[in-house]
Amino acid sequence: MGKRKPVVGPPGGGLGAVEVTVLACRCRCGHEWVTRNREKPRVCPKCKSPNWDKPKKWEWAPDRQ
Numbered sequence: 001m002g003k004r005k006p007v008v009g010p011p012g013g014g015l016g017a018v019e020v021t022v023l024a025c026r027c028r029c030g031h032e033w034v035t036r037n038r039e040k041p042r043v044c045p046k047c048k049s050p051n052w053d054k055p056k057k058w059e060w061a062p063d064r065q
């Protein structure tokens, strides 16, 4: 069997806890990424769409069965 991955600890290798705020984002193009910025990204880093967090109206089917 392979080696186990080391547990990721706080920065610097010290003990303790750090608060890390991340935003998990998913664009309507399907791209997913995580940003450490507290503010919402303006554009998708992949497709550069400024409306990445809004569904395409012409694709959005809330009543899809």
Ligand SMILES: [Zn+2]
Residues within 6 Å of the ligand: 027, 028, 029, 030, 031, 044, 045, 046, 047, 048, 049, 052
């Ligand atoms: Zn995108």
